[in-house]
Amino acid sequence: MPIVDENKKPVGILTEKDFIFKLELSNLSEKIGNVALKEVYTASKSDPISQLKLKFKNLKVNHLVIVDEEGRAVGIISTRDLLGMAKETYASYMENKFRQAKDLLYILPEIVLEILDLGYEQVIYWGSAKAHEIFGETIDEKSVLEIFDQEDWYRVFGKLKKLNKVHKETIKSLNGHIFEVSGSYLKLHLEGEGKIHLVLRDITHNHRYLTELKSHAEFIQKLINSIDSLILVIDPEDGTFKFYNHTVLSCLGYDQKEMAYKTIYDIVYLPYQQIKTNLRMVTNEGKEIKGERLYLSKNKEKIPVETYAFRLILDKSYVAISSKLKPIYQLETLNKELSLCKSQKEALSVLSKYLLNFIDTLQFLEISPETGEILSTYVEGDQDLWKGCIENKAKECKAYSHGILIEKTEILCPKVKAEK
Incomplete structure (x- = not known):
């Protein structure tokens, strides 16, 4: 508190600390003016808070007496008061920012949901405008199982509980939509309870398109795998295989794991530099190369083929090679397979497989x-x-x-x- 003279001009201050410690050591009949601090620092009541902060810092004091225009004491302020003001201001600021964020989330084109995990069930307690548009105006306080497919929700919820977050998971709703969902899980103080924040993007159209595309791709792959020609798609940068059909495996004798470590340089019986030059001619110049080649099998057997190489543009330029076994090799292979047959029926099956090519x-x-x-x-x-x-x-x-x-x-x- 400020100590003032008869004109209300500050002549000292008595702090809580002074009051407790100095008066305990003094005679209680001692005048308060003798106990109070004589050195008084003041600030005008019109000074901005920023200036008060500077005074506290520069003067290295914890209290300032506030005076009016005529220098009369009207109050006192401490660093503790400023700290309290800062806390209150910050809390108000954060509350305002949170309110603004909620307003922004509400109008976002994505679906935003806030869900309360009660332990025994998960309940929606807030949704953005898009959420109300997709799921209905009455989604608040609904169980998530009234919105999402149960199996999908438990899969996503399980990851949320385990990792405290999910990223780009897929979840189906009961109204037929498919969403890409990302979000976080915040554990609350109460045992088994938490808050879930989810952002969902409707990918129904894209998902159906990709599903159809995948189905078409699988069909095409089955079709390519069913033909007798050897089909190879090669990355020209390192000669690795982007794709090969089943005929390549059966003809060369490799399995998929072994093929993963092979390149075109391991398969074609030509000098390394010539193969590299051919790859460059196809990808850079767009040339098509036809001719007879020898492929090397797993057993180092030379297999004669007729090849046709051309440029294939996907995410970048690749070299596609279609190769047919030469008839003489097919007959040699047929004779070998027939010699290994243990029954008439087995021999007929081998012979049929060959003849049905024609x-x-x-x-x-x-x-x-x-x-x-x-x-x-x-x-x-x-x-x-x-x-x-x-x-x-x-x-x-x-x-x-x-x-x-x-x-x-x-x-x-x-x-x-x-x-x-």
Whole structure:
């Protein structure tokens, strides 16, 4: 408190500390003016707070007497008072900022949700304008399981509890939307309770498009895997394989794990520099290269192929190579496979696989040399096309009896003609 004279001019100050300690050591009849601090520093009541801060700092004191225009004491201020004001101002500032942030979140194009985890259930207690638009005006105080697919929610919620955050998880809502969700989990003081903040982006259209695209890609990959040509897509920078079909694996004898460590330089039987030059010609100059090559199998066997290389532009330029095995190699391979067969049925299957590269249907007949009757048949390929064309007697089949090849456009069997 300030000590003033008869004109209310400050002549000293008595602080709480002075009052407690000095008066305990003094006679209680001692005049307060004798106990009070004589050195008084003042500040005008019109001084801004910033100037008071500077005075406290420069004078190295904890109290200033506030005076009016005529120098009369009207109060006292301490550094503790300033600290309290700062705390109050900061709290007010933060409250205002939080209110502004909430207002901003409310109008964001993304969906923003604040959810209270009660331990036994999670309840929405605030949602942005977009959240109300998508989920309805009455989402406040609803359980999240009234909004989201249960399995998806428990998956996302489990990660939130474990990691205190999630980033770009996918979650489905009960109204058919699909969202990309990111957010955080804040544990509260109460056991098992917490606050969840989520930001959701509606990716329903993109998700469906990507799902369809993935389905088409899988179909195309299955189609490519089903053809006999060896298909390779190569990164020209290092020669690694961006893609290869199943025929590459079966022909070269590698599995997928082994192919991951292979490059085009391991596969093509040519000098390194020549392969590199060819890759550069295709990617940089757009040239197409055709010709005969030798591929090296896992067992170092040289496999003759006819290749066609061209530029393929995806996220960048790649080299795509389509290669067909040369017929002479196919026959050699066929002979090897036939020699390994342990039964007639296995041999017929191997032979059919080879011959069906050139024709539509195969029907092998086991015929009794004595009676000419068909003892057994083995059919591969388009079975519906020739179904029922063989009678019990083999001689009734013109293809068998005349040794001719039946074309689709010229079916000689009267029985098949009648059915068609």
